[in-house]
Amino acid sequence: MPGHLHSEFLQTNANHCARAQDLLMQGLVGIVAPPAGRQRLSLRERGAGYVAANWGEVVLIGVYFSPNRNLSQFERFLDGLEPVVQRASPAQVIVMGDLNAKCAEWGSSITDAKGALLRDWATVIGLAPENQGTAYTCVRGRGGSVVDVTFATPAIGARITCWRVLEEVETLSDHLYIRFRVSNAPCGR
Template identity: 45%
Template sequence: MAVRVLQTNLNHCARAQDLLFQSLAQWMIGIAVVAEPYSVPPRDDFMGDMDGSVALVTRAAAGVPPPTAVKKGKGYVAALCGEIWFVATYFSPNRCLADFEQFLGEVGELIGRLLPRPVIVAGDFNAKSTAWGSPATDAKGATLEEWAVAAGLALLNEGTAHTCVRQQGGSIVDITFASAALARRVQGWEVMVGVETLSDHRYIRFDVTTPRRPLTTQAGWTRSGVAQDGHSPNSTGNCSGRRR
């Protein structure tokens, strides 16, 4: 089983937010990371940060009920969905490097408190780096790279497709990270080129697989006929029944 995740920036556009919800239903998205939403309605399945710049959306119809815990600050919101913490972020391109460093410090402290649970960190960081496909690395990109390594996060971005497309050119500023163990369970990360969003940002979509648990029957036996303690029904523990 997998949880499907969608990540985007709506640029505060009402029509883009309406289209987003249509897309969430069409693709059976379980969790959406939404930077610059048009609005954050007061609902249990729609969690915003402290200044309305980023939000998380969960969809029970796709098997993801509202989170059991939520933490938020300015420019970030985190929600515990099942075993995984999802952290959505947004940082304005108009703010300086010192502000960016302070912002990352706050998010880093939060992640430190969330670990060792699995963590996904996704959002529009407005930072550029060759590590995630930009042609050059700027000061914020270098800072974000160092921060992610220190936080124990693995980069999930793949390829060089622009995540933001404007008349003056495109850029890759929407970034996805995961804690190291969880990164191995992320599949199909992609920028959805050619899909209409009614925003200047493209959708990013990926799946997070959930660990398989053995099916049990009566008395704690698994479907394979092995007890949860590792012994078979006829085992005595000393191999005395083995043929010679």
């Protein structure tokens, strides 16, 4: 479609790897907004394990939850994250990050307790997973997992296309990059 604009996102977790963080700081990762939109990121709020930013009419929320923390701590984390999503209303919201929760709804071969809790939490607050396929988002010597998730509210979710794990790109981390586009108008997947 002529004049059809979109923005590309690259989601990643450098996992405390200094070399991976250096790679990111070289400008190989960023949020690119179309010149016509001139959308800039501005800090909205931040807290333990999350940061929220305004991006035009959308609120982007980046999240991280350590795999070393237990299920009750995860539940408390989600309880604290819920008002962050609610405060963004009526804006559309994209939540993305490494939550160390496995669920079939976002491509994992298993659903663990954290994954079931996260799936139910997201459904209740109106977020849907945008992950496509079953490619591992985290790859280690003994295998991999799908623990990096992208969620969105319905209107912005309808504009997310081309979600994929970049398996061929070196990240210097055990987490792979995830790329997706957000179109200016809803479109089919």
